[in-house]
Amino acid sequence: MDLKQAFRHVPDFPKAGIDFIDITTVLQDPDSLVCAVDELCKRAEKYDFDLIVSPESRGFILGTPMCYKLHKGFVPVRKKGKLPAETISYEYDLEYGSAVLEIHKDAIQKGQKVILIDDLLATGGTTLANIKLIERLGGVVVAVVCLVELTYLNGRKRLSEYNVESVVTFEE
Secondary structure: OOHHHHOEEEEOOOOOOOEEEEOHHHHHOHHHHHHHHHHHHHHHOOOOOOEEEEEOOHHHHHHHHHHHHHOOEEEEEEEOOOOOOOEEEEEEEEOOEEEEEEEEOOOOOOOOEEEEEEEEEOOOHHHHHHHHHHHHOOOEEEEEEEEEEEHHHOHHHHOOOOOEEEEEEEOO
């Protein structure tokens, strides 16, 4: 299956000049969704790991079926104030402001091997913020696996210390 053709492009969203890659068309088509999860799993299976960590919300959609298929635990990363137990947080800058991510303080044990799963790798800023949370808890990030990578935004360069894998790439 040519999964790349299943994505919808939304020009000028959320602002002029941005070609938004919409994954909802992949999610709503059963064959595309199965293909996406299978391809993510193929990339993850190459690594020895204990947990999948995914940020809300689209990371959850992809990370949890992977956990089911690979028989791994799932750890959510959420926006500030959304997790019920004690958390640690990480504030980082975005091109239009700042954001705060949180993870449960007891979600990852020191030395546990983690794969970070997300829908999209763009500039790498949010991915790096997720990695910082994992590492602050003592987790070891063995790979970052994304469904889509926008190669022209050079996020992989920002993550040069990590194994980075993507299923579909888009050039400018």
